[in-house]
Amino acid sequence: MALIGEALISASVQVLCDKITSALFVDLFWHKKLDKPLLMKLNTTLLTLNVVLDDAEDKQIVNPAVRKWLDELKHAVFDAADLLDEIDTEALRRKLEGEDQTHKLTNKVWNFLPSSRNHFYQSMNVKIQELLQRLESFVQQKSALGLREGAGRQVSQRTPTTSLVLEPCVYGRDEVKEKLSKVLLSDNASKDDVSFLTIVGMGGVGKTTLARMLYNDDNVKGHFTLKAWACVSDYNDCIKITKTLLEAVTSKPCNTENLNLLQEDLREQLRGRKFLFVLDDLWNENNQDLNYVRVLFITLGTRGSKVIITTRNKNIASVMQNVPIQYLEPLSPEDCWLLLSKHAFGNEKCSAHPNLERIGKQIALKCRGLPLAAQTLGGLLRCNIDSEEWNRILNSSIWELQFETSDIIPALALSYHYLPAQLKLCFVYCSIFPKDYEFEKEYTIQLWMAEGLIPQVENANKMEEMAQNYFDELSSRSLLQKSNKSGFTMHDLINDLAMFMSRGFCLRLEERESLKVERVRHLSYARGELDVAPKFKPLYGAKSLRTFLPTSLDPY
Structure with missing residues (x-):
């Protein structure tokens, strides 16, 4: 998975562009008198919009105008997907009826076909033209909104963390603090000279606060000859992380970009010293970089040295840890x-x-x-x-x-921003599950596959394996959580996050205050003892539904 993901609709745009330029689709246009240059122009327009989507998604939370532009664009892209699906479906239907033979009809013969058969493709040209004009209006608006092509992903919206204790009071963490303090004060916590304590939990659960409590504990202070704190949330390569560590140790700026020099300088600073490092808010998932940092500490540290790592991703923790991972649970x-x-x-x-x-x-x-x-x-x-x-x-x-x-x-939004686009599609789809609803893994990935949220591959088993990996990835990032039973749930505020990011195209029927169904694509409802027509009257205006899901039934 990429360290920093693309905008949510980038995945949909890429699927559309791949379909438009595929040999099968181009062949379809050639033989059915669809306007091929118009189709290529549609492809170019989509690509033009795609390069500013990352910037738009970053700005949407604080800029309502960008949020509205992005919301409307999402609907246009989904409408484009529906249109291409309609063409695909019609072509397949006629092929099954025997209309598409091995020897294609010539244009001359085509003109003698009944007008009812030809009319579908003529109407498609009109719809594609209308869609193109609609998308071109978004292109014209992007400059006025200040959206930039290839803008850097500014995902970290928070002030970098420090070791300074800012919390005037902390509740509910005494037991876990005492447990980890014993590990910190033990020189035999692991088989290695340097022990890695990994603290894993969702955003806002208090990982940094707990790390601060441990770092500033009087007993811990006296146990180490060197202590340093480094916030590494914005750093995605070993050079930047090493430089940050060196600056934390020396309290001086470091200007070199030479990795070998950085390593040598850090080696000299740590030689023969029992140290305590905190790597706060680690996001880098690159195993090579993680193993580099791990080996670097192990080779430099004396017996009893410790590294505390806080992260939302248990995959990162599993690479780094050599003592059991500490999963931080919400407060009572x-x-x-x-x-x-x-x-x-x-x-x-x-x-x-x-x-x-x-x-x-x-x-x-x-x-x-x-x-x-x-x-x-x-x-x-x-x-x-x-x-x-x-x-x-x-x-x-x-x-x-x-x-x-x-x-x-x-x-909370930081967890979302770090997701690759395909994972974002799967995550926001889960917003149709009500709060406290328990869903099963296999049930969910079958929904994802049915809705086309998983990239299409010829081998169905490979596709299902990919969907399972997506689910595991969302779980590892603390966006999906194991329930007390055998299923999974979403934390209420993570559910709110998914609802915010999916507004306009995912909806729960019970959300009466915001019930605007005209362009909703994925909808769920709580099934009651008596489901009659009046309950579903608001859905009469729904034109684009792809999901109609009862959620009160046992999914197992």
Whole structure:
């Protein structure tokens, strides 16, 4: 998988372009009197838009105009896919009926065919022309929106982390802190001289906070002769990571790009010293780079040296670890409320405002154990005793909050941005599953395959294997989680993230407030004891449905 993924609709655009330029499709146009130059122009227009999609997806969260442009473009691309599918389907139907013979009809004979048979392809030319004009309008708007071709992926929207303890209070982490402290203070934690402690969890669950607590513990401080903290979330190669480590050790800027010189300098700094390093927010999935960093530390460190690594990706952790991985779970509802109330009331006792305490505990439940969400929402309510404002926060989606005042939005969105486009398609499709819905792996990947979200290959077994790999990848990135049973679920806020990114084309029928079905493509509904026509009346206007899924049935 790529370190940083493309925009969601890039996968759809690539599929369209591959189909348009395929020999079978070009042959179809040649023999059916479809306008081939028009088709090639459509391909060029799609490619022109594709080069600015990464920039648009980065900017959409903070720029409503870009968000609207991207949303409308998604529908245009999906309509293009529907149009090409319609042509494919008609060609296959006529072939099965015997209309496509080994010896193709000449143009002269074609003109004598009944007009009803020829009319379909004539109408396709008109539809392709209309679609092309629609897409060209997006090309004209991209400059006005400041969208740049080949713009760098600025996925990290947060301030780089530091070792400074910023949290005024931490709840619910005493047990795991004590467990990891014992590992840090042991010189025989692993068979290697250097031990790697990996902390894995979803965005906002408190991995960095836990690493800070360990790094600044008084007992830990006295155990190591050298300590250094490096935030490596933006670095995707071993040169940048090595340079960051060296600068963290020397507290001086480093200007060389020579990997060998960097290694030698770092070797001299670490020689004979028992060190503690923190590599915070590691995203680089390249096994070669990860193994390089691992071997570098092992060869440089003295017995008892430690490296703490925080990551959202358990695949990264599995490469680096030589002691058991520490999976960080969400806080309990009680600890979440304690954290939220501390940020909301400061040193004042929340019991002085019983009406706010009642609302606040419901808000804490919405955080579903994420400390960053509790801290963010508590900060928004700080010193505010207006119950109407507290109810507004309670009843609103977290994605309706102001981007500038909510750390949780970029923290969660970062996990999405790092996904390759094909994985994004599969992830946002899961937004049709209701919150707390438990789904089974095989059931889900069959849906993905049926909806064309998995790249087409001739071997069905290979295609299913690819879909399974996609599912495992989403799980390894903490976007899908094992349930208490044998299935999987999505954390509520991750579900919100998927809904935000899939708005307009994925929908749950129960979301009445935003029920606009005209262009919805994937829809689910909670099946009740009595499903009658009035329940589905809002769907009468749906023109593009590809999924109609009951979700209250047992998927097993």
